[in-house]
Amino acid sequence: MAKIRMSDVAAAAGVSTATVSMVLNGGSNSRISAETQRRVREAAEAIGYAPNSVARSLRTRKTHMVGLVSDSIATTPFAGRMLAGANDVARDHGYLVVLVDTEDDPALERQAVQALTGQQVDALIYARMWHRVVPAPAGLPARTVFLDCCPQDGSWPAVVPDEREGGLAAVRELLAAGHRRIAYVDADETEDVIASRLRHEGYLQALGEAGITPDPALHVRGETVASGGRAAADALLDLPADRRPTAVFCFNDRMAMGAYTAAHRRGLDVPGDLSIVGYDDQQLVAAELDPPLTTVALPHYEMGRWAMEVALDLRAADAAAPVLMPCPIIRRGSVGPPPHPVAD
Structure with missing residues (x-):
C-alpha cells in the first residue's frame, strides 16, 4: 500500500501542502480559519494520514501530549466529567491526554510525575476527586495546572468549585x-x-x-x-x-x-x-x-475545560488565587412551598 503523504491530505481538503503542515504539525496557524483547520483534520482522518510525531516533536519542541495525574477521577463516573472536559479541549487542538490514576498512593504519584516529565509532556494537570488543599508533588513541570484542588504554597494556577x-x-x-x-x-x-x-x-x-x-x-x-x-x-x-x-x-x-x-x-x-x-x-x-x-x-466538565485551556496556554491564569467556578442550581421536583405558615 502506498504511503499516504501530506500532499494527499492537501488534495483531499482543497488546500496547499503548507497549510496542511501548519495545521497538523503544530506550527503557527492563527491566520488559518477554524473552518479550514477542521477541514484539514477531517481530510487527514478520512484518508488515514498519520504525521510523523517524532519528527514533529523535534521540529516544534512539542510532543502534543498533556499529562493528567489524579487520585481516582477516571474510575469515578461522578468526577469523570473533569476528564471529559479536559479531553475535549485537548482533542480540538490536536493534543493527546495521558492519564495516570494513582489511587492516592504517594509513591505511584511520584513515579507518574517523573514518567510524564521524562516523556516531555507539554503540560501537566494535577487533579483530585474532591476540593482540597494539597502539597505540590516534587518535580512538576513549569506548565502545571491544579484541578479541583489548590496547592498549599499557591505557586500554580488552580480551579475549584465556588x-x-x-x-x-x-x-x-x-x-x-x-x-x-x-x-x-x-x-x-x-x-x-x-x-x-x-x-x-x-x-x-x-x-x-x-x-x-x-x-x-x-x-x-x-x-x-x-x-x-x-x-x-x-x-x-x-x-x-x-x-x-x-x-x-x-x-x-x-x-x-x-x-x-x-x-x-x-x-x-x-x-x-x-x-x-x-x-x-x-x-x-x-x-x-x-x-x-x-x-x-x-461544574466538573467546565473545570476540566478551564484547566486544559490554561495548560495549553489558550487562557491566562493567575497563580495568586484559585479560580472559583460557578455551581448552578438544577431545578427539579423536590422543592415546594412549606406545608403551613411557620413562625421564625
Missing part, C-alpha cells in the same frame, strides 16, 4: 419557595472537608440576607452517604413540631437520598411536607429520585 456561592444558591431557592425553617444536613466533622465549611457559610449568608437567626438545632451532621443523611434527617424530624424544619439543604445528593427515606418512612411527602435540596448533581442519584432532586451542580 462552594460558598453554591450553598447560598441552594438556600435562596428554599427561601424563594417560602421556607423559613431551613436545616443544613452537613458532613461529619471528622471528614475535614473544605466544601462542608464553605457550603455552611453560604447557608448562613442566605439566612442572614432573609433576616433569619440560625437555629443551631437545624445544623446536623452525618456521614456523607445515604445512611448518614437518613440519620441526620431523622434527628431533625424528631424535633418538636414548632422547631421542625420544613426544608432541608443537604451536603450532597447521597445524604439527600437518605433524607427522602427518612421522610417517606414517616409518611411525609416530598415536597408537600418537606422540601429537599442536594449538592453535586450526582449521576444516577439526583435525577432518579422520586420526585427528582433539586440540587446544586458541581
